[in-house]
Amino acid sequence: MPELPEVETVRQGLVPAIVGKIIKQAIIRRPDLRWPFPPDMQKRLEGRRVEQIDRRSKYLLFRLDSQDVWLVHLGMSGRFSFQGGTLGQFAHATGGDPKHDHVTLLMDDGVVLNFNDPRRFGAMDIIEAGQESDHKLLCVLGPEPLGNGFNPELLAQSLAMRGSAIKSALLDQKLVAGLGNIYVCEALHRAYIAPNRRCNEIRGSEVLALYHAIIEVLKEAIAAGGSSLRDYRQADGRLGYFQHGFQVYGRSGQMCLRQDCGGVITKIIQSNRSSFYCATCQT
């Protein structure tokens, strides 16, 4: 479900509720999500203080006592919520779906952190601190789009080597990490680039526009608390509202919102995923 802005919003919501606290008990109700949990996950969570929560692409990294890192991916439908402690006003946050509450952490101050994931495309692992960059899921990731490693020259270089459609390329986490279907569609619209354009046929000026579009759309979405489609919520239960800012995603048949464009948003299927774009202003 969630893309970079949603994961970042969840991270920001978890920090005040969880960081600095000790995991008193870890309740793990099934052996796996997408993959089996490490057999010692419970042991390596319990008794640990959460020193920091970082994000890499769509992964959350809970740093535990400088020893281990609890790696969590929300997949399509994964969701964190918490209640109790000093943040009792968010008592509605657990969502009332105990059937898919797969992992629950009881913190030493009474806060209950719950991980719910109906589709079970989520993932969890425990990594020894310092070994993150060698982890099989993290080592393949491209640059962080809002970090220093992402720049127009690198993007141009990566695109020049590819013959695939730009839409598919931007979904490839090796090229740039953290984009998903929604924000790729939105970024391409902002950059006036059609999703079926071949990467190596995109001109330098367009690559620059795309670079800025990616950064802008992600920053705006984070500022809006992510996009709430279906059941996505922030960790404290609030809804994000960037979905109201979509220019193309989910708008097939409707008018392009770009001033003086007059086009209609169309939906095509690329690599089995929906792409939304305006064939009038995106070329």
Place this chain on the structure above:
DNA sequence: ACCAGCTCCTGCTTGC
């Protein structure tokens, strides 16, 4: 090596 398509799982929406 690259790339499009398939796949995992469940729940919600759509159409007959």
Place this chain on the structure above:
DNA sequence: TGCAAGCAGGAGCTGG
């Protein structure tokens, strides 16, 4: 109303 098909925001794997 009931039921089946279709669809979903991720991403590793397979086979062309």
